[in-house]
Amino acid sequence: MSNITFPFKRYTITSALPYANGPLHIGHLAGAYIPGDIYVRFLRLNAKDVVYVCGSDEHGAAITIKAKKEGTTPQAIIDKYHAQIKESFEQFGISFDIYHRTSEKIHHELSQEFFLNLYEKGEFIEQVTEQYYDEEFHQFLADRYITGTCPNCKSEGAYGDQCEKCGTSLNPTDLINPISTLSGKPPVLRETKHWYLPLDKYQPWLEKWLLEGKKDVLKPNVYGQCRSWLKSGLQPRSMTRDLDWGVDVPLEEAKGKKLYVWLDAPIGYISATKQWALDTGNDWEKYWKKQPDAADDACLIHFIGKDNIVFHCITFPSILHAHGEYILPENVPANEFLNLEGDKLSTSRNHAVWLHEYLNEFPGKQDELRYVLTSILPETSDSEFTWRDFQARVNNELVAIFGNFVNRVLVLSHKYFDGKVMPVNHLTDTDRLIFSELERYPKHIAGSITQFRFREALAQFMNVARLGNKYLADSEPWKLIKTDEERVKTVLNVSLQLAANLAIMAQPFLPRTAQRMFDMLNFSAHGWQDAGSNTLLPAGHQLGEAQLLFEKITDEQVNAQLAKLSQAKEANANITKDVPEAKNNIVFEDFVKMDIRAGKILAAEKVAKTKKLLKLTIDTGLDERTVVSGIAEFFSPEEIVGRQVSILVNLEPREIKGILSQGMILMVEDADGRLDFVAPQTTVQTGSVIR
RNA sequence: UGCGGGGUGGAGCAGUUGGUAGCUCGUCGGGCUCAUAACCCGAAGGUCACUGGUUCGAGUCCAGUCCCCGCUACCA
Numbered sequence: 001m002s003n004i005t006f007p008f009k010r011y012t013i014t015s016a017l018p019y020a021n022g023p024l025h026i027g028h029l030a031g032a033y034i035p036g037d038i039y040v041r042f043l044r045l046n047a048k049d050v051v052y053v054c055g056s057d058e059h060g061a062a063i064t065i066k067a068k069k070e071g072t073t074p075q076a077i078i079d080k081y082h083a084q085i086k087e088s089f090e091q092f093g094i095s096f097d098i099y100h101r102t103s104e105k106i107h108h109e110l111s112q113e114f115f116l117n118l119y120e121k122g123e124f125i126e127q128v129t130e131q132y133y134d135e136e137f138h139q140f141l142a143d144r145y146i147t148g149t150c151p152n153c154k155s156e157g158a159y160g161d162q163c164e165k166c167g168t169s170l171n172p173t174d175l176i177n178p179i180s181t182l183s184g185k186p187p188v189l190r191e192t193k194h195w196y197l198p199l200d201k202y203q204p205w206l207e208k209w210l211l212e213g214k215k216d217v218l219k220p221n222v223y224g225q226c227r228s229w230l231k232s233g234l235q236p237r238s239m240t241r242d243l244d245w246g247v248d249v250p251l252e253e254a255k256g257k258k259l260y261v262w263l264d265a266p267i268g269y270i271s272a273t274k275q276w277a278l279d280t281g282n283d284w285e286k287y288w289k290k291q292p293d294a295a296d297d298a299c300l301i302h303f304i305g306k307d308n309i310v311f312h313c314i315t316f317p318s319i320l321h322a323h324g325e326y327i328l329p330e331n332v333p334a335n336e337f338l339n340l341e342g343d344k345l346s347t348s349r350n351h352a353v354w355l356h357e358y359l360n361e362f363p364g365k366q367d368e369l370r371y372v373l374t375s376i377l378p379e380t381s382d383s384e385f386t387w388r389d390f391q392a393r394v395n396n397e398l399v400a401i402f403g404n405f406v407n408r409v410l411v412l413s414h415k416y417f418d419g420k421v422m423p424v425n426h427l428t429d430t431d432r433l434i435f436s437e438l439e440r441y442p443k444h445i446a447g448s449i450t451q452f453r454f455r456e457a458l459a460q461f462m463n464v465a466r467l468g469n470k471y472l473a474d475s476e477p478w479k480l481i482k483t484d485e486e487r488v489k490t491v492l493n494v495s496l497q498l499a500a501n502l503a504i505m506a507q508p509f510l511p512r513t514a515q516r517m518f519d520m521l522n523f524s525a526h527g528w529q530d531a532g533s534n535t536l537l538p539a540g541h542q543l544g545e546a547q548l549l550f551e552k553i554t555d556e557q558v559n560a561q562l563a564k565l566s567q568a569k570e571a572n573a574n575i576t577k578d579v580p581e582a583k584n585n586i587v588f589e590d591f592v593k594m595d596i597r598a599g600k601i602l603a604a605e606k607v608a609k610t611k612k613l614l615k616l617t618i619d620t621g622l623d624e625r626t627v628v629s630g631i632a633e634f635f636s637p638e639e640i641v642g643r644q645v646s647i648l649v650n651l652e653p654r655e656i657k658g659i660l661s662q663g664m665i666l667m668v669e670d671a672d673g674r675l676d677f678v679a680p681q682t683t684v685q686t687g688s689v690i691r
Numbered sequence: 692u693g694c695g696g697g698g699u700g701g702a703g704c705a706g707u708u709g710g711u712a713g714c715u716c717g718u719c720g721g722g723c724u725c726a727u728a729a730c731c732c733g734a735a736g737g738u739c740a741c742u743g744g745u746u747c748g749a750g751u752c753c754a755g756u757c758c759c760c761g762c763u764a765c766c767a
Contacts, residue, residue, distance in 0.1 A: 224695045232694075306696090306761080336696075337761080375715085376704090381697050382760060389703075392716065400729055408726045415725075456705075459714070466730095473723070473731035481725095548727060612766055630766025654767055664767050675766095 006043075008299035008330075011050040012287040013040050014269045015094070016304040017057040017102070020081040021066050024088050025352035026385055027345040030338040030373045031305035035454055037094045038374065039303070041508040042449045044095075045528040051287050053272040054089075055100030056082040057265045059246035059258070061142050074245050078103060088355040092366050093511040098279070100272035102247075102264060107271035111259050112250040114267055114323060115195075115239070119251070123322045124195040125236050130173070132187035134180040140242030141180055141187055148175030192242055193253070197262070199234035202318045206230060209321075209328065210313060218313075219452070221380065222334050225309045237315065239263045266316040269302075270326075289325050300329045309334050333452040336378035340385050341565060350568040353385070353561075362557075367510040368394050368550065374458045374509055387561045391553040402465040403549040406502065406517065408472060409495040410546035416481055421496055422489030423539035431494050434471050435534045438464065438501060442531035445505060461505050468498040493539070496521075500536040504528070513549055520544045595650040596666065596690040597621060598680055601643045614640075615659055620649050621687015628661035634675050644679045646690055 015036040018024060033054075040052040058078040067074045078101070086099050100107070118124060132141045173189070180187045199206075210218075210226055218226070239260050240249050246258030258264075270288055277284035287298045302312045312332045320326040338345065345352050358369060372393045376383045413419055427435075441464050448457035475491045503517035504526045518525055522544045523537065530536065602624065603617040612630040627647065646666040653662045666678040680688075 221696055228694050339760095380704095384703080389716090395727090395729095396716065399727060404726055404729050408730080412725050451707090453705095459705090462715090469726095469730050470732090472725075476723075476725090478723090478725045550727085552727065628766080632766090648767090651767065656765065656767080661767070667766095 006046065006048060009049060009296060010286060010298040011040075011043055011048055012269075012273065012298045012300045012327075013043075013050060013052045014300075014302050015052075015054045015096075016302075016308055017055055017265050017268050018085050019060070019062070020056040020058045020078040020085065020101075021063050022081060022347055023084055024355045025345055025347070026340070026355070026358075026369070026373060027305075027338045027352070029092065029094075029355065029369075030377055030383075030385075031335045032303045033089065033092075033094045034370060034373055035333065035335065035377060035452065036303035038454050038457070038508045039301070039449060039452070041095060041511065042446070042528065045504075045507055046446075047527060047529075051097050051273055051276060051282075052095060053098055053100065053269055053276065054094075054096045055098070055102060055268050055272045056085060057261075057268060058082065058101055058103045059243075059264055060261060061243055061245070064243075064245045065145075075103075084356060088359070091359050092355065092370065095511070098272050098276035100268065100275055102268045102271070104271070104275070106275055106278075107268055108247045110271040110274065111247045111264055111267045114319070115259060115263055116250055118197070118239075118319070118322055119195070121322070123197065124239065125198050126193060127196055127236075127238075128191050128193045130189045131192050131242065132173075132178060132180070133190040133192075134182050134185070134187050136183040136185055137180070139182075139244055140190070140192060141182070145181045146175065146178050146187060147181060148178040194238045194240045194257075195249070195254075196236035197239050197315075197318065197322070198236045199314070199318055200236060202321060203230065203234050205321060206234070206314060206318065209317070214331075217331055219333060219380075221306065221336060222309055222313065222332055225306070226313045229310055229314060234314070237262060262311070262315050263319065266311070266319070288327060290327055297327050300327050302329050302332045304332060304334045306334050306336050331452075336380070336382045338373075338376070338378050338383055338385055341387070341562075342384070350571070351565065361561075367513045368398060368553075371398055371458070371510060374454055377455050379453065379455060387558045391555075391558045394550065395552045397462060398550045399552055401462060401469065402502070405465045405468040405472070406499050406520075406549055407546055409468070409492065409499050410520065410543060412477060413492050413496065413543055414546060416477075416485075416488060417492065419543040419545075421537045421539055421541040421543065422493055424490045424493045425486050426490065428490075430471075430474065431490065434467065434494060434498070437467055438498060438534065439532040441501075442505065442528060446528065449508065458509055461502075461509060464498065464502055464505065468495060468502075471495065471498070493537075494534070496537050496543075497534045501531055501533070504531045504536075516547070516549060520547060592691070593650075594648060596646055596648050598684050598686060598688040598690060599645050599647040599649075600686050601640050601645060604641055613656065616640075616665065618645070618647055618663070618665075619686050620647060620663070621685070622649065625649075625662040626659060627663045627665055628656040628659050629665045629667075631665070631667065631675050640677075643677065644683060644686075646678050646680075 013036055016032040018028060036052065036054075040050055043050040056078065063074050063077055067077045070077070082101050089096065089099060132146055133139070134141055178187055179185065207230055211230060214226075215223065239262055240254065240257050241260040242256070243258040243260075244256075246260075247264050248254075249257040249259055270284075273287050274284045276282065277287075286296075288300075291297050304312055309332065312329065312334075317328050320328055340351060340353065343351055359366070362368070369390075372390050373385070375393060375397075376385060376389070410419075413421070424431075441460060445457045445460045448454070448460060472491075472495060477488045477491045480488050480491070499517070500521055500523060503514050503521060503523065505528075506514040506517065507525070515525075517523075520543070521537065522542060526536070597620050599618045599620045601616055602619050605615050612632050614629050614632045614635070616627045616629055618625055618627050648664045648666065649662075651662075651664050653660050655661070667675045668678050669675055680690075
């Protein structure tokens with residue numbers, strides 16, 4: 001039997017709130033939900049007092065923008081995706097005690113309570129700044145919704161935060177002739193007041209609590225991120241925004257302003273718990289607030305992806321700390337990112353495996369995806385999902401090792417003993433060895449799970465099935481049945497005990513499969529304390545019918561998925577983006593000022609430590625000169641040497657990364673940002689004038 | 692450029708406090724036939740990115756270099 005010690009009486013577990021402006025994909029599942037669910041199911045199997053909460057994050061500008069684009073309301077958007085996301089979670093067995101939503105009244109009230117608590121304590125810094133305001137739409141504009149002329153390169157269409165042409169990062173007020181993308185009219189500057197949380201003030205406390213207290217608790221990737229942030233010094237963060245979709249700031253003077261995400265989304269964890277407590281007659285404060293005796297405090301754990309580390313390790317704890325009555329997270333086991341077939345998952349480019357589509361295309365195979373994702377969780381570094389790997393893991397591991405063992409045992413039992421568990425006659429040394437090995441697994445697996453090493457835990461679990469297959473191969477009951485039926489009874493009894501153990505230990509990882517096994521073994525669900533026992537199934541127990549737990553993934557299924565991804569890629573390439581607006585007319589004299597020539601690339605090399613820059617040596621017909629060009633992402637130095645190009649030769653030279661660039665290569669940029677050379681169709685004499 | 696993470700047999704990864712380098716898949720050979728051509732055994736395959744250093748001993752600690760990923764900068 002396993003004796004695992006749990007230092008806490010109570011557990012509050014959260015998984016990141018998904019943003020309700022789109023469906024979920026496998027990256028979400030692998031980042032925050034599968035790890036959280038395995039952990040929670042494991043705690044429950046150990047009869048721990050645990051609440052697992054999550055919900056949709058339903059506020060913010062992105063949702064209003066999406067609504068506008070689709071000609072609908074924010075409410076319709078969040079209703080649609082909240083329902084879809086909730087359904088996906090249910091289907092994959094992510095066992096939240098409650099899946100709530102931040103648009104609920106109880107959440108608005110609690111967020112406002114938090115704000116007022118901090119406000120009345122005088123925690124906030126109030127600051128008035130000038131922001132652009134759209135008079136027609138009666139709202140302040142987010143940086144990205146203002147465009148204008150870049151003060152640096154003079155190109156038009158620069159955004160309020162950055163000019164995409166020259167890369168300079170900007171403030172909206174830097175733009176020349178700013179235009180609101182909402183109304184198409186120039187915005188006006190207007191003063192607005194906001195409430196800032198002085199993170200700098202909490203820095204000493206954070207350094208103590210986090211850098212000292214969590215050094216050996218947090219994973220290296222999480223700890224490193226936080227240390228990096230603290231090292232560069234924290235700045236006050238605005239807790240309010242001029243938005244029109246969110247929780248109202250509960251102050252008379254802040255009419256029309258909303259709480260920003262920091263004081264909205266994470267409070268969702270708490271409001272969800274509150275609602276759960278109301279529904280079930282529990283006391284939510286026991287899960288979130290400091291108890292009179294600190295030994296009674298709950299253990300708070302946030303499961304998130306790496307994009308959320310700073311938010312959960314610095315901002316939210318600071319808020320909880322400033323409030324004072326709340327417990328702080330014990331750990332934040334953030335995962336890195338999951339890639340798909342060599343590329344980043346991308347919602348906008350539709351490079352993803354969507355959960356709602358998977359459910360349609362692989363009905364009943366939720367545990368297969370859970371298994372594969374668990375075995376490749378990006379726990380220490382980014383990892384990769386490929387459909388070939390998915391197929392290999394399902395076929396070679398789930399089907400061949402696990403499913404096959406269970407099937408063998410049941411088929412043999414039905415064949416020889418009508419599906420009855422036979423008594424053990426005499427245990428050989430081999431049998432005892434099997435039992436003693438079996439006994440070790442629950443502890444190993446528990447140790448891995450409590451350390452958030454879920455891949456390792458799952459691999460250990462599979463070793464139990466391997467142990468069973470080896471035992472059968474070594475014992476050869478199909479041969480023994482002809483000579484020694486008594487021995488076969490014992491062998492099958494031992495094998496069945498292994499299978500029953502597999503059912504128990506599968507529960508955190510493969511909940512549907514575990515249930516099917518319980519049904520098949522005609523055996524009720526058991527807690528973790530029973531794992532490791534070799535007397536789970538008593539002699540005379542009647543087993544159910546044998547069914548296959550898993551079936552193979554075919555090449556056709558894999559190919560169909562691969563085809564789907566490349567179709568998405570193609571469709572993507574064909575999207576016609578908005579063609580930039582025409583610039584103002586210029587006179588012919590302006591045009592002829594430009595001296596453009598046909599040149600030839602004599603040499604090319606990557607500029608060290610840059611991503612985009614190539615240093616080119618160009619024969620212009622007039623001279624040989626150096627040009628630095630931002631094309632390294634699309635062209636390797638080798639492939640372009642000798643190539644004919646168009647070069648603007650009388651452009652004022654400029655130093656880039658310490659290299660003097662004399663001129664500019666003419667490139668054309670297509671919709672997805674790909675560059676290509678603009679050059680004569682046939683080889684012309686180097687130095688020929690282009691006009 | 693700054694910060695963080697990572698670089699381990701063909702592929703994907705483990706290696707906790709320094710003490711003979713492991714796992715899964717793949718490959719090759721063998722065994723078995725109860726089982727979804729599934730299972731079991733064995734073998735080949737690694738100068739643990741590189742260079743120095745600490746140490747009796749380093750994948751593991753220290754310093755430096757290179758490469759990959761994320762955020763950041765560089766596109767004249």
